[in-house]
Amino acid sequence: TLHYTCQWGAANRYGEKPTETGMSRLALSDDDAQVRRWFRQETERLGCKVTIDQMGNMFARRTGALRSSAPMTAMGSHLDTQPRGGRYDGILGVVAAVEVLRTMEENGYQTQYDVGIVNWTNEEGARFPKSMVSSAVWAGDIPVEKAWALQDISDPSVTMKSELQRHGYLGEVACSSDPADGYPLGAHFELHIEQGPILEQTAKKIGVVTGTQGYRWFTFTLTGRNAHTGTTPFRMRRDPLLAASKMIASSNAIAKKFGGLASTGIFKMPIDSSTNTVPSEISFSLDIRHPDDRVVAAIEKSCLESFRDVAQEDGAGVDISWTLDTDSPAAVFDKQCISAVEQAASSLVGPDGWLHIASGAGHDSVGTSKRCPTTMIFVPCKDGVSHHPEEYCSQKDCAIGTQVLLDSILVYDGF
Amino acid sequence: TLHYTCQWGAANRYGEKPTETGMSRLALSDDDAQVRRWFRQETERLGCKVTIDQMGNMFARRTGALRSSAPMTAMGSHLDTQPRGGRYDGILGVVAAVEVLRTMEENGYQTQYDVGIVNWTNEEGARFPKSMVSSAVWAGDIPVEKAWALQDISDPSVTMKSELQRHGYLGEVACSSDPADGYPLGAHFELHIEQGPILEQTAKKIGVVTGTQGYRWFTFTLTGRNAHTGTTPFRMRRDPLLAASKMIASSNAIAKKFGGLASTGIFKMPIDSSTNTVPSEISFSLDIRHPDDRVVAAIEKSCLESFRDVAQEDGAGVDISWTLDTDSPAAVFDKQCISAVEQAASSLVGPDGWLHIASGAGHDSVGTSKRCPTTMIFVPCKDGVSHHPEEYCSQKDCAIGTQVLLDSILVYDGF
């Protein structure tokens, strides 16, 4: 089913086999509209009622035996991808959820309470540049007007709202967890590839996700002065490249001390330099993460102190300025949801086949965790690679994840 | 005279006054051909015989009273500039030498031995990419065919030889210091702006140059693996950006320990990355300098050891490779030439008005010092800035330098 749905948006072939391509299915593109149509038909065929909210989030609901009016137990993820993304990130979570309902339907099985699926809109933020935006609106973190106004990254005349309208996905139900006018959820379970190497390298089949790290993203800009590398003594230099190097090394040492992460992915010299010229300006990104927001703050404080010191070292000093680009606090997942996944995992792969893991990256479950009991289920992906055409999760691992998702829903339904 | 000759190649205006522009007079361009024509006419008018060698080096010779056949005492520098160069680097040395001969001529003064001027071709290496190439051919360090074959940096169909031919500067005299067929020199004095901040910051008027630093230029390439910054623990990363940062910081500490210089001017990420992706490849330049080649070698050895260690730190390690791009050994200038400049400087600006200085940068005098007694005279330049349109040496400092050049020639002629 997963590869079937990848007919819409397949791109960036890397091998001979039909499935050896990546995906380029940007949110609310024509390809995304086609896979949404498939999702609606498929879940309706399985007896679900499909509701669309103001952000195009799709809720497919299968009625339980109790015919209770309680909010449904949801399995959610996203069908949009990065422009050079793969076939598993997000897609697996939705397609596995369809497989779960299909299995129930084929076996005539009824849960006590309603269960269902959510397809969250524009999780990647690759087209409309705010990741996890529609789950954040649902959670009340972002006003719907602000999300609607997000512009297509390559065509500012196209907004999220105009694309929702064009494809008929501007629903009437409020994008909210409020029972009065929105679509509350009883719980949210998200199956996802790990996007990291821990499960693979520890030979575990399932990660029971305890929460997601908090993270804060910064851009630092250092200004110095051009100088001849042969004729200018160190004490008379203002060398932003040397200062940036020492700051990056220092941020790494500080993060290690605190047991967190600090990483630089972008390093820019805005003006071309040469081997014998000290550059005049450097900017670099810093991404600080830890499951505890207080530790994120402590790493940030320690880095800023260290950076101010470094800026004064090695000569006449450099000027330093920075911006905070993203602030994403940590999420702590729900004990009961976690316990449901632990039971499901233990019975399928044994108590040694899974581990507790904190999600390094942000997901729609960060938003839902603020409004309903939430957890995630991780499966290994090859070499920890994601956001890349060659992103890969074996058929067997997809199946194990899907079975754990099904069993977790049944355990939770029992709770 | 200096500003008069800058009519050919003036570029990059930075102020209102007529002289407030930089220069863009690439070697053997039409502008360079025009200033060469001026140089020939002006020195012939002063009674000189002008000889052109196979590299277009121009030798203007004024006969001394002894009518000796000994090689002339030369004042040399270059009239070509960087594409975004200034009005002093090289130009000052040639124009001041013209002023010296003019002063002798106007005052009916005759030296004992022949004295004269050399205009060296393509010192900057900005158009034909090898700096100081024609003085190096003259010194026997580079075969003339190799120099002729150098291609214009933006049009490979144009070579140094074809441009020498086009402008009529492919002379018949061998580019060599060999008396049999070349043009030997008795001594070589080069007046030049310091291109660094030492004279200005120590309030000295003259630098008596004892030699030039040796330098070696490297390009290091580090290869790691893309990874998600949120999901990949440090121990599982192969982060070339972090490794490069630590290497640059380490090279700086090592150079300081040895009292030398190590500088990085170029830092490249060949593939664009993002804030939450560890990049897969980084390259950076390293420029190591010290007046003693053994110390350059020791800094290099120490850096390579440190870099190999750093490459193994912080996770799964990065691959490291490097190329040696330039190897320019230190030059030690001639005691007698230095003593001539010391005497000239002391009598003009007093014993406290000058200092001994090692040239941080390479010059044509590096080549000549291998074949004849050589030294240089430095004058201060504003903020130590060169290779920049705003490069500036005050009229007074130009005059002091020119007077010291004249007096040094007279003292040396006495020797």
Ligand SMILES: NC(=O)NCCC(=O)O
């Ligand atoms: N899942 C994911 O890659 N989210 C993007 C934001 C982050 O870097 O955590």
Ligand SMILES: NC(=O)NCCC(=O)O
């Ligand atoms: N004078 C000068 O800038 N030479 C270029 C080579 C060097 O960097 O020393």
